[in-house]
Amino acid sequence: MDIVVSVKTNLDLQMIRIKNREPVLEAIPYKTGDLDKNAVEAALQLRDAVGESKVIVLTVAESNRKVRETIKEVLAMGADEAVLIVDPALESTDQAGVARTLAAALQKIGSYDLVLFGEGSSDDYSGQVGPRVAELLGVPQIGYARQITAGGAGVLVERSMDEYIETLEAPLPAVLTVVSEINEPRIPSLMNIMKAGKKPTEEWSLADLGLDPAAVASSCETLSNLAEEQDRKHIMLEGGAAEQAAGLVNALLKEGIVGR
Amino acid sequence: MEKVDCIIVGGGLAGLSAAYGLASEGLEVMVVERGDYSGAKNVTGGRLYLSPIRDIYPELWESAPFERPVTRELVTLMGDGASTTIELASDRFATAPHQSYTVLRARLDQWLADQVMEKGGMVITKNRVDEILMEGDKVIGIRAGGDDIGADVTIIAEGVLGLLSSKVGLREQPTARDHALGYKEILELPSSVIQDRWHLNEGEGAAHLFMGEVTKGMMGGGFLYTNKDSISLGIVVGMEAMRERTEKVESHTLLDAFKELPHIRPLVEGGTLVEYSAHAIPEGGIAKVPKLFGDGYLMVGDAAGLALNALLTVRGMDFAIASGFYAARAVADAKNRGDCSAAGLAQYEQSLRSSFVLKDLETAKEIPHIMENPRLFTHYPQAVSGLLEKLYTIGPHPSQKLSSTVIGGVRKDFMNARTLKELLAMRKI
Amino acid sequence: MADILVYSEKQDAALELAFKGKELGAALGMGLSAAAFGPSAADSAGALGAHGVDRVFVSEDPALEGLGVDVVAEALAQVACEAGATMVLIASTRRGKELAPRLAQKLGAGCVTDVSSLVLTDGSVVASRYAFGGNTVARENLTTESKVFAVMPKTFEIAAPVAGAGAVVQAALSLQPSAAKVVSRRPKDGDAVNLDAAERIVGVGRGFAKRDDLGLGEELAAALGAELACTKGLSDFGWLGEDRIVGLSGAKTKPDFYLAVGVSGQIQHTVGISSAKLIAAINTDKDAPIFQLADYGIVGNLYEVLPALVEKLKAL
Numbered sequence A: 001m002d003i004v005v006s007v008k009t010n011l012d013l014q015m016i017r018i019k020n021r022e023p024v025l026e027a028i029p030y031k032t033g034d035l036d037k038n039a040v041e042a043a044l045q046l047r048d049a050v051g052e053s054k055v056i057v058l059t060v061a062e063s064n065r066k067v068r069e070t071i072k073e074v075l076a077m078g079a080d081e082a083v084l085i086v087d088p089a090l091e092s093t094d095q096a097g098v099a100r101t102l103a104a105a106l107q108k109i110g111s112y113d114l115v116l117f118g119e120g121s122s123d124d125y126s127g128q129v130g131p132r133v134a135e136l137l138g139v140p141q142i143g144y145a146r147q148i149t150a151g152g153a154g155v156l157v158e159r160s161m162d163e164y165i166e167t168l169e170a171p172l173p174a175v176l177t178v179v180s181e182i183n184e185p186r187i188p189s190l191m192n193i194m195k196a197g198k199k200p201t202e203e204w205s206l207a208d209l210g211l212d213p214a215a216v217a218s219s220c221e222t223l224s225n226l227a228e229e230q231d232r233k234h235i236m237l238e239g240g241a242a243e244q245a246a247g248l249v250n251a252l253l254k255e256g257i258v259g260r
Numbered sequence B: 001m002e003k004v005d006c007i008i009v010g011g012g013l014a015g016l017s018a019a020y021g022l023a024s025e026g027l028e029v030m031v032v033e034r035g036d037y038s039g040a041k042n043v044t045g046g047r048l049y050l051s052p053i054r055d056i057y058p059e060l061w062e063s064a065p066f067e068r069p070v071t072r073e074l075v076t077l078m079g080d081g082a083s084t085t086i087e088l089a090s091d092r093f094a095t096a097p098h099q100s101y102t103v104l105r106a107r108l109d110q111w112l113a114d115q116v117m118e119k120g121g122m123v124i125t126k127n128r129v130d131e132i133l134m135e136g137d138k139v140i141g142i143r144a145g146g147d148d149i150g151a152d153v154t155i156i157a158e159g160v161l162g163l164l165s166s167k168v169g170l171r172e173q174p175t176a177r178d179h180a181l182g183y184k185e186i187l188e189l190p191s192s193v194i195q196d197r198w199h200l201n202e203g204e205g206a207a208h209l210f211m212g213e214v215t216k217g218m219m220g221g222g223f224l225y226t227n228k229d230s231i232s233l234g235i236v237v238g239m240e241a242m243r244e245r246t247e248k249v250e251s252h253t254l255l256d257a258f259k260e261l262p263h264i265r266p267l268v269e270g271g272t273l274v275e276y277s278a279h280a281i282p283e284g285g286i287a288k289v290p291k292l293f294g295d296g297y298l299m300v301g302d303a304a305g306l307a308l309n310a311l312l313t314v315r316g317m318d319f320a321i322a323s324g325f326y327a328a329r330a331v332a333d334a335k336n337r338g339d340c341s342a343a344g345l346a347q348y349e350q351s352l353r354s355s356f357v358l359k360d361l362e363t364a365k366e367i368p369h370i371m372e373n374p375r376l377f378t379h380y381p382q383a384v385s386g387l388l389e390k391l392y393t394i395g396p397h398p399s400q401k402l403s404s405t406v407i408g409g410v411r412k413d414f415m416n417a418r419t420l421k422e423l424l425a426m427r428k429i
Numbered sequence C: 001m002a003d004i005l006v007y008s009e010k011q012d013a014a015l016e017l018a019f020k021g022k023e024l025g026a027a028l029g030m031g032l033s034a035a036a037f038g039p040s041a042a043d044s045a046g047a048l049g050a051h052g053v054d055r056v057f058v059s060e061d062p063a064l065e066g067l068g069v070d071v072v073a074e075a076l077a078q079v080a081c082e083a084g085a086t087m088v089l090i091a092s093t094r095r096g097k098e099l100a101p102r103l104a105q106k107l108g109a110g111c112v113t114d115v116s117s118l119v120l121t122d123g124s125v126v127a128s129r130y131a132f133g134g135n136t137v138a139r140e141n142l143t144t145e146s147k148v149f150a151v152m153p154k155t156f157e158i159a160a161p162v163a164g165a166g167a168v169v170q171a172a173l174s175l176q177p178s179a180a181k182v183v184s185r186r187p188k189d190g191d192a193v194n195l196d197a198a199e200r201i202v203g204v205g206r207g208f209a210k211r212d213d214l215g216l217g218e219e220l221a222a223a224l225g226a227e228l229a230c231t232k233g234l235s236d237f238g239w240l241g242e243d244r245i246v247g248l249s250g251a252k253t254k255p256d257f258y259l260a261v262g263v264s265g266q267i268q269h270t271v272g273i274s275s276a277k278l279i280a281a282i283n284t285d286k287d288a289p290i291f292q293l294a295d296y297g298i299v300g301n302l303y304e305v306l307p308a309l310v311e312k313l314k315a316l
Ligand SMILES: Cc1cc2nc3c(=O)[nH]c(=O)nc-3n(C[C@H](O)[C@H](O)[C@H](O)COP(=O)(O)OP(=O)(O)OC[C@H]3O[C@@H](n4cnc5c(N)ncnc54)[C@H](O)[C@@H]3O)c2cc1C
Pocket: B009, B010, B011, B012, B013, B014, B015, B032, B033, B034, B035, B038, B039, B041, B042, B043, B044, B045, B046, B047, B048, B049, B127, B128, B129, B130, B157, B158, B159, B160, B164, B181, B182, B183, B184, B234, B235, B236, B279, B280, B281, B300, B301, B302, B303, B306, B307, B314, B315, B316, B317, B318, B320
């Protein structure tokens, strides 16, 4: 079974500071998408369960510097090959553009039985890319997978919806998106990280996929992107547990939260 | 045990510099850094002396993320209620090539890690080395995250306290006497405000050092460096001085007190605190430099005590980068010759001896001694400022003759046996 | 004139969208259509009509059974075409969120999901959504002719029904059954809880070492008259149901008081509490980001602080 996992590199969100409501993005390190790591883990487990399978990780970015760490990490986890689509024109793309690029790359890769995505990326969390790719490829899609089993000619997927758990069966090829409870992604060993650099890695540009920059131009214009205003008191309650507890209860009395 | 050519313990400037050199030579290098990224946990005051290392990796410095070249040097001697500031304005500092730049480690180290990767080296972050593996006197690799990994050479770049290397006897356990402790904050200010407050042209920077009251008379001093749009502000205090001090001074409160001083407050006003850190600095001088190499290993940077705290200048980053460079050369040669024993790596120490690294440390040999004299941090700043204060004071009573004020002051504070002895001793530095 | 089309598999959510759709339609001079699928389509049509929808396109095509996302997307694309709709509003439930982009791809439309507000600005509909994991709110303007917005449920009110139903149109759809077959469906465990409406919330995180220790949190919640909520980290362990998650992928709460216990304060969680009037936090780590958002902070061990708090609250 050929499993392709689509992996996004995003800024380490925990490192973003807000200054005058604007996010300060300079010098923020990059990080592999959290749910994308779940998707890679799911792919590796499937590969090992099914046998005779291969896991290819696929990523789209405007520069290879950005994705170097990410790809290293997922290859070190155990993915077999990587395909990087790197093109400066992708700097200003949107989810539709990323999806179009991924679909073209999947077509060029040729053989894929399963294409796995995160349910949402750690930064945008739009959940658009997977479904858009499914539509472009004309294949079935099952979102929010929390368990994937290969069987017969297809996959059996248990997925987590708002109010219920649903089990679906789909023929291959299919697009799946995963939720975080599906697994605990493995942490690669140092030696595997060293070896990751030697795994087969292809790098393609948009031209290699027959796409021109206009095909990935964004149709989403961001008018502003500001943090919500927060005005907090930042009072630290000192002392031992009993004192702190008393301090909080007093504060809550004063604020009218308790004792009304 | 799986094996690589070279493992580097610690991805600070020393480790990364070694990695860059080795990767450039096409060797297989694995840098293991416990921080989330290189630079995440690294602390420096803020000024890199580039002059000594400009010819080391000359291709790198063009694109390095420096903050500002230091064109304005200030030092303040702080007495009790009076202080004297001396400013050095030198045309030479103001024109390129600049001798020193302010830097932020979060940026500089990350950038250097990128350069290492560009050359094919592997910088593995978020991983801690748990142990240095020995076979007799020979270092054979590391243990990390439950895995043992072997290497022909292990470069120890773990930074100041050298916990891993002292555990296996490659250096002494750290002692308070040989270390100072630095507390530092980075405060953000708009670059136009920085230029106004420190009287700088765009693209110029200031370095301002403080001695005396700032450390409550303990061995050490304060520093303030201007970055592009932030300032680095901190205090360095000798650990031993801190321990010996009878009345309990919580050292971290020194920094708050520093910021509250009447002539500092207006400088830092409105700054947003974006980073706070505390970190040790090697201060033992050359006497405390451990054996720099042995079978299968080399020590670089702070881990090897290669730093120089000479009152008005703290240097460690240039030493770290240079020692990493020479280490890489030695390892590359040793690998070529197929001899990674102590003998095969001996060239490392020779290069350090013939470079500024050990020469400057040798020259500064007496500094740790001299600095142990608390009067340097109490008596002198007070005496200078006290004297000047007298000169500037016009009181209700008839003034003394200028000359007698000066002579009286100098005689009282400087012309005594003790001071003369101390001044004589200072010639050694 | 073009139409706005609204759809959700959840009737309440569809009615909310109808309310907003009506308002936007009036301002932009667009009509309002809705789609309703499946066996209860006729009922929904009535409700939608009574809430201001001009035309409700209904279909009970058997291919729509199970609401396979591929089929629903195709059905909506066909309805949009029939209705002449250029703007589609969908509720950003899990189903809606996977449907919206697939539909958008079919329509060649730009799409914004998890929309938290839709505002008419200079003649365009500007959608807000959380960006950078919740650090910021981005205001987006789609430049495509067709637009799809997936709006978070409970963003708009539901208008009071008015007399006079809209037209019910039997949609002429040509659909293939979904490629994915539903094998089974079972309700999620856990009691239902409505965090959106809670006035006080105790939010618990991975600072709790064992599932059994959550009793401490429950006791505190009881003493405060608060609902118990949790981080995703904790729900992933299966210790509490997903409907108790607060944050980007859970509830966006607006309580008077939120008390975070053993919660680090990662942005994906805090985005769900930032509208709380008052926030307090208990965490052993003085550098935990949660303190940046707290009005009152306690650096301490929850195992010591919680019993003390419960005692003090009970003594009131
Ligand atoms: C307050 C202060 C002010 C200073 N001012 C200046 C100045 O103005 N100019 C100047 O040149 N120098 C200054 N120095 C000195 C200078 O910062 C140091 O000499 C320099 O950082 C040394 O670099 P290094 O790479 O040897 O060590 P470090 O930068 O400390 O790097 C060591 C690295 O090893 C990692 N590490 C440690 N243990 C492990 C482990 N077990 N596993 C994995 N990784 C590990 C650490 O995370 C760290 O990244 C100052 C120092 C301080 C503290």
